[in-house]
Amino acid sequence: MQGSWSRFNIVSLILGFAFLYLPIVLLVIFSFNESRLVTVWAGFSTRWYVSLFSNQGLLDAAWVTARVAFISATVATVLGTMAALALTRYTRFRGRLLFSGMVFAPLVMPEVITGLSLLLLFVAVNFDRGFATVTIAHITFSMCFVAVVVQSRLLTFDRSLEEAALDLGATPVKAFFQVTLPIILPAVVAGWMLAFTLSLDDLVIASFTSGPGATTLPMKIYSQVRLGVTPEINAVCTILIAIVTIGVITAAIVNKRREVQRLRDEQAARRL
């Protein structure tokens, strides 16, 4: 198969990745620009990073965002994993079609609709908008992404392992936590990370469901972007990109290590 990797294939990959990465690379480069004019290079400087740390509004927004992302990702992971279990393990229950519809629809639902509908719900029940409402909104859409990630892992999961544990007298809860969960853990962790970044990135849904005192970082960035491109925003964006990149690469390496370890264990078990 390797011989068929033609020059056309290689060129299209190079062009494709250049298209994907060039804008981000340029954004990072210009965050180190001395000049206030973002697109004219005037020498290397870290002054915009320094000025960030005296921008109290931005720091507050970052703190709000971090907390919302952490809480919503954690709750969404629990709910999403449950939803994935429900969809893969129970092929028949009343309202299953509606349930699977509600799990898949938010994946493609335009954000303006999700945001508006949640806001109107909170208003209808007279629930004060703020930190809690943003968190609930983020849980709702990100749990569906977690469910999809975990479900695809559960579908390839060998259930005989779990059945063996049940036959040996483990309670279903114990069998889940000691057998199933460790095996599907990489998918659960990936789901958590996805939920975390989705929450970190969301502008539209947060703008609808947030209230005074709960301005998230994307909302803050958006309001500044509307006033024009500034090196400070480039610097904030660079920091966010760095955090996400380090997180994703670390997770990939840890996953790879676990995989190698698992293969080694399996081989060792076979030799016995």
Next chain:
Amino acid sequence: MGRLATAIGSRLVIAVPYLWLLIFFLVPFIIVFKISLSTTAIAMPPYTPTFGLEGGISGLVEGLKELSADNYTWLLDDPLYINAYISSLVIAAVSTLITLLVGYPIAYGMARAPTALRPVLVMLVILPFWTSFLIRVYAWIGILKPEGLLNQFLLFTGIIDSPLVILNTTTAIYIGIVYSYLPFMVLPLYATLEKMDYSLIEAAQDLGCPPLTAFWKITFPLSLPGITAGCMLVFIPAVGEFVIPDLLGGSQTLMIGKTLWNEFFSNRDWPVSSAVAIILLLILVVPIMFFQRAQANAREKGL
């Protein structure tokens, strides 16, 4: 005892996420629908009637009588809204097509890459998707604006004499959508192309079929599930897109996500923005159900 606990446990696994989605996903749509039939009022919340339990059954009936489809007739009479819907659909369709044309060679190149390299390539496609949507759209402002990097480059190399106006045009929206949604197109395409049996192509070529014909007769039909999934994942959210038309399209371009946003945040007309949302949902309900069924089928087959 254990059996009872199991039964309760399995009920909970279903019931908890089910209830959550019912309350925070389905019920809100019913409320949106109800408010879309209400009338704007200078109050908080800014619409009437508001249903409360204090009015009892008779209060509820009174409220129901006040509902009307005025917002819908108003929307359908005003060419602004109809144009916004049509231009959203056109922009989303065109950009989905461009994304497919850009994404297909990338996915194909990934699928034909040496096996050891493939996970790295997949990772490279996913990585930009993890970085914020807002940041990626923002990055293009600096590139596309009149004194931006693209124009500087083109002027410097002498390809053009005067700066191109790209920012605040539909072209900028196309670029933004194609760029932001490219991973959603590439990944499903790659998933189907990677599983394809390439000996079929070799067989066709051995039998004298030219490469392009082999592609149209074999590769393309076999990758159709990936094409459908990718196109749905790009088209549906793109129709209601807000950030891209707002930041790259400027005030000239009309897209329904932006109209809804302005109706809500600038005009504070909640009933009209609800009606806009309901019509948008009706337009998208067919593709969404199509997507949902395709997803459920693919998953049940264990793909």
